Amino acid sequence: MASESFNPFKMAQQQFDAVAEKLGLDQATRDFLRTPCREYHFNIPIRMDDGSYKVYRGFRVQHSDARGPAKGGIRFHPQETIDTVKALAMWMTWKTAVVDIPLGGGKGGVICDPHNLSMREQEAICRGWVRQIARNVGPLQDVPAPDVMTTGQHMLWMLDEYETITGFKSPGFITGKPIGMGGSLARPEATGYGAIFTLREALKEKGIDIGKTTASFQGFGNVSQFAIDLYTQYGGKAIAVSSWDQKEQKSFTFRRKSGIDMKELLGITNRFGEIDRIKAVELGFEVLPGEDWIDQEVDILVPAALENQVNAQTAPQIHSSVKFIVEGANGPTTPEADEIIKKKNIWMIPDFLANAGGVTCSYFEQVQCNMNFFWTKEEVLTRLDNKMTEAYHATSELAQKRNVYMRDAAYMISISRVAEAVKMRGWV
Ligand code: GLU
Numbered sequence: 001m002a003s004e005s006f007n008p009f010k011m012a013q014q015q016f017d018a019v020a021e022k023l024g025l026d027q028a029t030r031d032f033l034r035t036p037c038r039e040y041h042f043n044i045p046i047r048m049d050d051g052s053y054k055v056y057r058g059f060r061v062q063h064s065d066a067r068g069p070a071k072g073g074i075r076f077h078p079q080e081t082i083d084t085v086k087a088l089a090m091w092m093t094w095k096t097a098v099v100d101i102p103l104g105g106g107k108g109g110v111i112c113d114p115h116n117l118s119m120r121e122q123e124a125i126c127r128g129w130v131r132q133i134a135r136n137v138g139p140l141q142d143v144p145a146p147d148v149m150t151t152g153q154h155m156l157w158m159l160d161e162y163e164t165i166t167g168f169k170s171p172g173f174i175t176g177k178p179i180g181m182g183g184s185l186a187r188p189e190a191t192g193y194g195a196i197f198t199l200r201e202a203l204k205e206k207g208i209d210i211g212k213t214t215a216s217f218q219g220f221g222n223v224s225q226f227a228i229d230l231y232t233q234y235g236g237k238a239i240a241v242s243s244w245d246q247k248e249q250k251s252f253t254f255r256r257k258s259g260i261d262m263k264e265l266l267g268i269t270n271r272f273g274e275i276d277r278i279k280a281v282e283l284g285f286e287v288l289p290g291e292d293w294i295d296q297e298v299d300i301l302v303p304a305a306l307e308n309q310v311n312a313q314t315a316p317q318i319h320s321s322v323k324f325i326v327e328g329a330n331g332p333t334t335p336e337a338d339e340i341i342k343k344k345n346i347w348m349i350p351d352f353l354a355n356a357g358g359v360t361c362s363y364f365e366q367v368q369c370n371m372n373f374f375w376t377k378e379e380v381l382t383r384l385d386n387k388m389t390e391a392y393h394a395t396s397e398l399a400q401k402r403n404v405y406m407r408d409a410a411y412m413i414s415i416s417r418v419a420e421a422v423k424m425r426g427w428v
Contacts, residue, residue: 006308008087008331015335016090019411022404028428029419036063036089040136041082044110044128049118058129060108062142063089066421069140070106071096071359073147073176074129074154078113084307085109091330092359095352097414099391101363106142114149115246115272123157130161138162139172145362146176148221148306149272156181171369175362184365185377190384192226192304192328194357197388198349199300199326200234205396206347208299211235216296218242219305220265221273223328223355227302229262241265242293242305243275251290254280297321304328315340327351342405350407352414353395360387
């Protein structure tokens with residue numbers, strides 16, 4: 001989230017500018033790609049359950065549609081800001097480009113806290129969001145999806161409102177829909193599993209047996225839950241995970257050195273990914289301060305919460321045992337922290353590569369909706385694995401060939417692809 005000292009959009013621009021310079025990109029293309037093509041800000045008036053009225057602020061940013069319709073999630077968060085949404089939209093452009101799917105980058109958000117809203121009020125916000133933006137989104141323009149604190153249910157309400165307005169069934173308008181309602185099997189797993197597919201490849205490349213590794217995770221939302229699931233299925237040992245506590249308004253780290261089992265932990269977790277501290281102690285977990293996920297003696301760190309978590313203050317605390325960082329979240333690491341990580345010689349699998357599994361599966365969801373024919377879970381996961389593996393190796397090869405940081409290599413691939421589309425269309 002943006003604050004006085006941290007602005008994610010400035011960070012996204014800083015990352016872009018550095019690589020644009022390396023690529024020798026011309027000025028017009030730089031000017032075009034360092035800002036969003038379009039951004040919408042609007043009011044969403046809602047009648048609350050108690051009969052009062054409240055006005056929520058909504059956004060949709062379309063950073064780029066050069067390679068296809070804009071694509072990206074919608075976040076519900078009390079600290080949402082337009083600059084966060086702009087940064088996330090830009091990162092979506094690089095994400096769809098690095099896995100080479102025919103989509104652009106967008107993002108949306110509403111400043112609200114679903115913790116304090118009934119389901120009916122949340123439904124009203126979803127429908128209100130669509131009413132404000134229906135003319136400017138759609139299967140051929142801009143396709144939303146779930147993100148922080150939004151789910152398949154929210155997507156379905158949004159789809160229903162869109163179809164009511166247009167008068168047509170348009171399942172390709174939105175992705176991350178529930179199974180049986182136009183959703184794809186394996187979409188819930190896709191982001192977390194995708195991140196672990198890239199980690200698996202990185203470990204293979206470095207000749208490390210995943211079964212002998214340990215990992216610490218930040219966050220216990222959708223991405224982290226499935227990342228832990230697949231990582232442990234592969235034989236890795238997850239020893240720590242942090243999770244937000246709404247009542248305390250801070251996070252805690254749950255550590256069990258004998259290992260974490262995702263399903264067991266899910267049994268004591270609410271729908272927002274908050275782990276019950278008392279029950280965790282009963283299951284043999286130590287409850288530590290939230291920030292302790294980062295200084296654990298492990299091989300792998302997986303920041304899978306929000307942006308600005310690995311920064312100039314926290315990066316020096318990374319234990320000398322850490323060899324890999326897999327960014328499940330969007331923008332968790334600041335450019336200052338990147339410098340520290342480079343010095344520590346840690347292999348970075350950057351966000352828009354590591355967490356591209358979600359949007360890749362969203363693309364498969366659109367394809368299946370267009371065919372009106374749905375694949376088996378195995379088929380979805382095999383295709384996802386192939387895409388992630390291919391994108392990982394293309395990035396890693398470039399990083400090694402040009403001797404650049406993995407984040408820069410991923411940026412070089414994505415920016416080149418988008419810049420080429422912009423040029424070929426004759427835009428700049
Ligand atoms: N919100 C997810 C992301 O940040 C998924 C986006 C999508 O499926 O369009 O990648």
